[in-house]
Amino acid sequence: xxxxxxxxxxxxxxxxxxxxxxxxxxxxxxxxxxxxxxxxxxxxxxxxxxxxxxxxxxxxxxxxxxxxxxxxxxxxxxxxxxxxxxxxxxxxxxxxxxxxxxxxxxxxxxxxxxxxxxxxxxxxxxxxxxxxxxxxxxxxxxxxxxxxxx
Amino acid sequence: xxxxxxxxxxxxxxxxxxxxxxxxxxxxxxxxxxxxxxxxxxxxxxxxxxxxxxxxxxxxxxxxxxxxxxxxxxxxxxxxxxxxxxxxxxxxxxxxxxxxxxxxxxxxxxxxxxxxxxxxxxxxxxxxxxxxxxxxxxxxxxxxxxxxxx
Amino acid sequence: xxxxxxxxxxxxxxxxxxxxxxxxxxxxxxxxxxxxxxxxxxxxxxxxxxxxxxxxxxxxxxxxxxxxxxxxxxxxxxxxxxxxxxxxxxxxxxxxxxxxxxxxxxxxxxxxxxxxxxxxxxxxxxxxxxxxxxxxxxxxxxxxxxxxxx
Numbered sequence: 001x002x003x004x005x006x007x008x009x010x011x012x013x014x015x016x017x018x019x020x021x022x023x024x025x026x027x028x029x030x031x032x033x034x035x036x037x038x039x040x041x042x043x044x045x046x047x048x049x050x051x052x053x054x055x056x057x058x059x060x061x062x063x064x065x066x067x068x069x070x071x072x073x074x075x076x077x078x079x080x081x082x083x084x085x086x087x088x089x090x091x092x093x094x095x096x097x098x099x100x101x102x103x104x105x106x107x108x109x110x111x112x113x114x115x116x117x118x119x120x121x122x123x124x125x126x127x128x129x130x131x132x133x134x135x136x137x138x139x140x141x142x143x144x145x146x147x148x149x150x
Numbered sequence: 151x152x153x154x155x156x157x158x159x160x161x162x163x164x165x166x167x168x169x170x171x172x173x174x175x176x177x178x179x180x181x182x183x184x185x186x187x188x189x190x191x192x193x194x195x196x197x198x199x200x201x202x203x204x205x206x207x208x209x210x211x212x213x214x215x216x217x218x219x220x221x222x223x224x225x226x227x228x229x230x231x232x233x234x235x236x237x238x239x240x241x242x243x244x245x246x247x248x249x250x251x252x253x254x255x256x257x258x259x260x261x262x263x264x265x266x267x268x269x270x271x272x273x274x275x276x277x278x279x280x281x282x283x284x285x286x287x288x289x290x291x292x293x294x295x296x297x298x299x300x
Numbered sequence: 301x302x303x304x305x306x307x308x309x310x311x312x313x314x315x316x317x318x319x320x321x322x323x324x325x326x327x328x329x330x331x332x333x334x335x336x337x338x339x340x341x342x343x344x345x346x347x348x349x350x351x352x353x354x355x356x357x358x359x360x361x362x363x364x365x366x367x368x369x370x371x372x373x374x375x376x377x378x379x380x381x382x383x384x385x386x387x388x389x390x391x392x393x394x395x396x397x398x399x400x401x402x403x404x405x406x407x408x409x410x411x412x413x414x415x416x417x418x419x420x421x422x423x424x425x426x427x428x429x430x431x432x433x434x435x436x437x438x439x440x441x442x443x444x445x446x447x448x449x450x
Contacts, residue, residue, distance in 0.1 A: 029238065088384075090325040106416070116256070
């Protein structure tokens with residue numbers, strides 16, 4: 001490979017980027033499969049989930065799990081399978097050891113026997129940290145594109 | 151980079167994850183461009199393609215190519231360009247040397263002169279193997295979200 | 301990890317693939333946030349942006365910025381947030397030191413207070429080069445799936 005195409009990222013940055021992608025794949029599957037305890041455990045114990053669709057952030061795993069359970073129950077009753085896609089990921093390690101990860105999020109919903117469609121498009125900003133070797137979300141801020149940003 | 155953000159994946163795992171992403175990009179483009187022979191060759195000779203939309207799995211490259219040709223012919227007649235996206239990929243190397251790769255799949259369809267839309271949302275579980283240096287699909291199980299899982 | 305799952309990509313190829321993904325995440329966010337100067341600077345000074353939707357390619361950063369500004373202004377007036385997703389990326393380093401990157405592109409549009417939907421599905425072929433350490437687009441060819449490819 002010629003000099004011109006040499007990539008500039010460090011080995012650590014590359015490994016981290018791939019790890020974040022794997023983490024998101026696993027994390028959102030927990031949510032979409034209604035595995036709400038495992039979903040909550042992808043946040044830190046005091047993790048925060050904020051969204052411009054909610055008046056107040058959910059704080060802590062118990063609140064995050066309760067929110068996910070409510071949504072999962074409603075979707076199951078409606079016979080809707082949701083899939084959360086995170087993409088266009090940017091991973092920026094911070095001096096304090098945390099990681100800011102920005103991504104686009106799109107939610108695809110499919111009713112049983114019906115037609116798949118885009119339900120929502122969002123902007124997602126995470127602060128990730130490592131605890132006991134694993135990445136966890138310390139803060140997630142989701143901005144739905146159909147609602148005012150603040 | 152501080153200790154806290156050190157990624158934990160091995161170099162081999164990272165390389166494999168990227169390779170699977172590249173493989174999927176190439177493989178699904180074969181399908182979407184109607185290159186059905188090249189598509190069939192991304193499966194092992196005895197590869198299996200199963201879907202909850204089909205009563206029986208397609209077994210072997212000949213059957214897989216025939217299925218793809220039928221779909222490509224129908225779409226060409228209808229003037230529809232399909233694009234298969236696989237995302238939210240999770241790659242898990244197995245003790246036997248195979249690789250389980252789970253992903254979400256969304257199919258975008260666009261009629262010539264018409265409007266793009268989500269055609270289908272699916273869950274995709276692959277068993278990949280390496281033959282002669284290249285990744286191949288030995289088993290693919292696709293679950294359309296609009297149909298019962300079994 | 302057994303021999304069978306050893307990935308075959310070189311360390312440079314892997315790093316480059318991840319770098320292209322990060323680059324696309326950053327680049328398209330510039331466009332979607334209306335940061336048109338920063339967007340234009342992700343192209344080489346003489347960069348070309350061609351599309352089967354346009355009679356002539358935009359040539360050079362000034363033209364590329366002007367095109368983006370026009371689109372951003374129109375979308376802002378309409379209250380529409382667009383998100384450009386590039387996925388299914390294939391990265392192929394060339395002997396001359398440039399990089400051919402093929403991807404699928406989908407544009408999700410959301411009107412404020414309205415419903416998100418797929419606006420467009422496209423095929424995207426880039427020629428990337430490295431200048432001063434950073435990846436830049438020297439040529440981008442976008443093929444909208446709803447229009448003849450030419």
